[in-house]
Structures are given as structure tokens and as C-alpha cells.
Amino acid sequence: MGSLDKGVLTGFICRLCSEMHRVVLHIYGEEGIRLCISEKINRYLSINVSRSDPLPKTICKNCLDRLENQHRLVMRIEQAAHMLKGQRRARVRRGSYVSNCDSEDGPPDLTNN
Template sequence: MGSLDRGVLTGFICRLCSEMHRVVLHIYGEEGIRLCISEKINRYLSINVSRSDPLPKTICKNCLERLENQHRLVMRIEHAANMLKGQRRARVGRGCYVSLCENSSGPPHLPIRK
């Protein structure tokens, strides 16, 4: 058995890839809770995990790394979207205009609307 204090168990099945691994992390252990593993799985993957379901409650190092990469990607995308929305609101507030279509027969520039 691995150290339970560090949230590591040895010789269990990964909840995500269903493969046996020598070292896994318990999803609801101290480290799993600190890393918000169950919340990330439920948010980013098309499965739901809970303490009461009958399936494994462990995740392997490879799947954890992939889950963390997905989390970083989503956080980066959300940050960029918020930044772009803020810039758009600032332009609208200053009365800036943007061209919607250069080949249009209508007016060349239309005001940006929320």
C-alpha cells in the first residue's frame, strides 16, 4: 500500500481509463479533494463521479495529468473570452465602430451592440 497520508494508493483500477496501475490517487482522499478531482471530472468529462457510486474512486497519474491539462485549457479559454468581452465593452463605451462586411452594399461601418 502507498502512503494514505499523501492520498496515494497502490494497485488499483483507474476510474477513467479502467486500467490497473501500481500508483493511483484517491479521488476523495485529501490530495484528491485539494485538487478538486471529482469536480473537474464532472465538469469536463461526459461522466459523473460521486462518493456513493459503485465504481472505482481512484485515478491514475496519466489520467490526472490529462484532466489537469483540460482544466488549464478551459481556464485559459475562459480567461481569454472574459478579456475579449471586456475589451469589446470598452470599445462600445468609447463609441468605436467595427466593419462587419467590406463587400456589403450597406453602410461600411456599423456600431457594435451588446
């Protein structure tokens, strides 16, 4: 299959898992740009990728699937938070919102659940 150096030069090593793969997607290729791969990596993972760094610019299908799942999860969480904040604001405007923090009873007992 060739040396590790040859894999890096020919683009068969995934930037995320560093494993060799026959099929990879170029992060800055047409499809990689369309899928915003570099932006997603930079946002969701504790690494940064750029066109000028010396590391591989390819990602394998498994890592791409995991990155897309992370993106969908974060989008869903952000949408839910936005919706819940809007519902809370609407209840506050109507005067029907009562915060648990306003009661003097103290925190709920969660040990009996």
C-alpha cells in the first residue's frame, strides 16, 4: 500500500482519525467547501484546520459521518433552545410565567425519583 509519507502526499490519510483510506473527501475541494467541512471541524472539534497548515486536507467517510451527526445534534439543540426561550418570553409577557427560583421552598428533592 505504500509508506505513510506517500499516503500524506497523495491525500489518503484522514485528517481526523489519521488512518489510511482508499476513499477520502478533500476538505477544500468542491464538495468539502459545499459541506462546510473546515468550518464544522473548527467549530465542533478542538482542532483547527486551514489551507496553509502542513497536515492532510482529507477526511474519511466515517469521520465525515460523525462530523455531520455532531452538526445535526448541535443544530437541533440550538433550535430547541431558541424555541424554549421564545416560549418563556411569551409566558413572561403574558404574566403567566412563575420561576421555581422565586419560591421560598428551596430546591426540589430529587432523591425520591
